[in-house]
Amino acid sequence: MVTLDQLVQYAKTTGYIFQGSELYGGLANTWDYGPLGSLLKQNIKNAWLQKFQRETPYNVLLDSSILMNSEVWQASGHVSGFNDPLTECRKCHQRFRADSLIHEHNPEVSAEGWHNEQMSAYLLDHHVSCPNCEATDWMPIRSFNMMFQTYQGVVLEQANQIYLRPETAQGIFIQFKSIQRTTRKRIPFGVCQIGKAFRNEITPGNFVFRTREFEQMELEFFVKPGTELEWFDYWKQFCMDWLIDLGLKTDYLEFDDHKPEALSHYSNATTDIRFRFPWGFDELWGIASRTDFDLKAHQTHSGENMSYLDPDTNERYLPYVIEPSVGVERLVLAFLANGLDEETLETGDTRQVMRIHPALAPYKVAVLPLVKKEHAEKAKHVYKHVSRHVDAVYDDTQNIGKRYRRQDAIGTYLCVTIDHQTMDDDTVTVRNRDTMAQIRLPIDALRDHIEQISAF
Ligand code: GAP
Numbered sequence: 001m002v003t004l005d006q007l008v009q010y011a012k013t014t015g016y017i018f019q020g021s022e023l024y025g026g027l028a029n030t031w032d033y034g035p036l037g038s039l040l041k042q043n044i045k046n047a048w049l050q051k052f053q054r055e056t057p058y059n060v061l062l063d064s065s066i067l068m069n070s071e072v073w074q075a076s077g078h079v080s081g082f083n084d085p086l087t088e089c090r091k092c093h094q095r096f097r098a099d100s101l102i103h104e105h106n107p108e109v110s111a112e113g114w115h116n117e118q119m120s121a122y123l124l125d126h127h128v129s130c131p132n133c134e135a136t137d138w139m140p141i142r143s144f145n146m147m148f149q150t151y152q153g154v155v156l157e158q159a160n161q162i163y164l165r166p167e168t169a170q171g172i173f174i175q176f177k178s179i180q181r182t183t184r185k186r187i188p189f190g191v192c193q194i195g196k197a198f199r200n201e202i203t204p205g206n207f208v209f210r211t212r213e214f215e216q217m218e219l220e221f222f223v224k225p226g227t228e229l230e231w232f233d234y235w236k237q238f239c240m241d242w243l244i245d246l247g248l249k250t251d252y253l254e255f256d257d258h259k260p261e262a263l264s265h266y267s268n269a270t271t272d273i274r275f276r277f278p279w280g281f282d283e284l285w286g287i288a289s290r291t292d293f294d295l296k297a298h299q300t301h302s303g304e305n306m307s308y309l310d311p312d313t314n315e316r317y318l319p320y321v322i323e324p325s326v327g328v329e330r331l332v333l334a335f336l337a338n339g340l341d342e343e344t345l346e347t348g349d350t351r352q353v354m355r356i357h358p359a360l361a362p363y364k365v366a367v368l369p370l371v372k373k374e375h376a377e378k379a380k381h382v383y384k385h386v387s388r389h390v391d392a393v394y395d396d397t398q399n400i401g402k403r404y405r406r407q408d409a410i411g412t413y414l415c416v417t418i419d420h421q422t423m424d425d426d427t428v429t430v431r432n433r434d435t436m437a438q439i440r441l442p443i444d445a446l447r448d449h450i451e452q453i454s455a456f
Contacts, residue, residue, distance in 0.1 A: 001252075002340050004278040007333075008207055010340060014410050016040065017208065017332075029204040029211050036410055037332065039362035039391055041215070044331050045194050047359055047456055048217045051242050052192050059190040059219060060183055064171025066164060066196060073147065073163050075301030076170050076294065083143035084202050085116055087123065091135035097202045098141045101128050112262050116141040146199045148212075164198035169323060171195075172220045173294045176306060176319075187308055187319055188231060190221035194328075206279060208329040215328040222308070222319035225292065231322045232269050232289040239273055239285055239324050246456065247357040248338050252276040256283075266293030275334045284334055285326040292318040335360060339411065354411030355434060359456035363412040364390040365446075368403050370419040372396045379418040382428065382443055386416070389447055390454065408433055413454060416446065 011017040016037040020030025099111035273285040369375035
């Protein structure tokens with residue numbers, strides 16, 4: 001496994017991820033996705049949509065607003081309860097999340113569900129030291145609400161205060177009735193959504209693992225009460241299979257089933273899929289059985305009936321919800337860490353390879369004229385042909401060996417070389433990134449071949 005520093009360096013030099021606002025000295029913990037990173041993100045989202053929405057008979061798609069009526073966040077409990085326990089070192093005045101300090105001090109201990117007083121007492125009793133200056137004197141813990149606030153309209157007054165959404169899920173819950181009515185979906189059915197979320201994290205970090213602006217892919221799956229644990233198991237395995245089918249190593253993945261005493265008050269089952277990131281196993285994907293907590297909260301707060309009428313049995317009930325929720329950037333980090341490899345060849349040379357599933361690879365194909373002067377025109381024709389169907393890159397600089405290495409390093413799955421023989425018979429060599437094996441194909445057969453090998 002690569003180190004985090006190697007990964008950051010790799011992402012920056014290849015054009016996957018750049019530091020945000022670098023021209024002006026940066027803005028802490030913001031990242032821009034470069035030409036490769038933005039394609040990778042797009043491909044991850046497409047692969048998720050394909051399996052979670054397009055190919056299931058159950059799920060439909062939603063694209064709701066980032067800005068919503070503040071009542072949404074009152075009802076959901078985010079205004080009163082979306083807090084992190086903030087403490088401050090009395091000596092250096094750096095601020096930290098108390099629960100993280102405790103867990104880092106003793107990985108056996110999880111402070112989830114503890115009161116602030118309990119955490120304060122633990123920090124002092126166990127002489128937990130400040131990661132910055134090693135002092136062991138802490139200010140009392142206070143709850144810090146993680147929602148970003150802003151104002152809508154021209155008057156900066158309380159009535160105009162709104163929030164940037166800290167999750168996409170609530171947009172789905174508040175449209176549950178409209179979606180069910182217009183799609184005429186019967187339970188069980190689900191709603192998928194991809195979109196930005198914002199959290200004023202106290203301690204962002206580990207590259208793109210924890211940031212204040214990120215993108216979530218969430219499914220809210222509505223079921224009949226009593227069937228929720230079956231569906232919980234179904235989606236848990238579905239998520240794991242999706243990751244494995246896309247090439248994450250099985251020994252880098254594990255389920256972390258939450259113990260009953262660690263469950264949130266609204267959940268009767270929760271698990272995290274954890275991935276072995278460069279610093280160790282950590283949460284990649286949260287999957288929760290949320291009962292009818294959210295629909296009930298919106299029903300109570302809005303006064304609107306959120307129940308579902310089963311047309312077969314005439315039963316009326318508030319559906320229960322299973323929610324698999326994952327961050328796109330954590331997946332980017334996992335796929336890059338999983339795929340980055342350095343290989344020693346028989347010649348003794350080393351090559352860097354990004355072994356990423358072809359469906360996720362930013363470029364499926366590189367089109368390379370062997371000799372620029374002689375083959376460029378034909379190569380441009382081939383590039384035009386393939387780039388209508390898949391992301392492709394054209395490269396005619398330096399010798400062919402160097403071009404292969406460059407494409408291997410960024411994960412391009414196939415290199416198509418136009419050479420002397422192409423001019424005679426319209427065939428090209430097609431080189432595979434992982435095996436480096438080469439085959440010869442007619443130009444007309446390229447499209448089918450590329451689509452076949454990059455299918456997911
Ligand atoms: N609606 C449920 C929900 O938002 P969560 O566990 O807070 O649950 C779900 O977040 C997923 O979103 C996480 O498993 C992670 O993949 C991603 N995520 C959460 N906070 C994040 C952050 N600050 N930066 C990047 N990704 C984050």
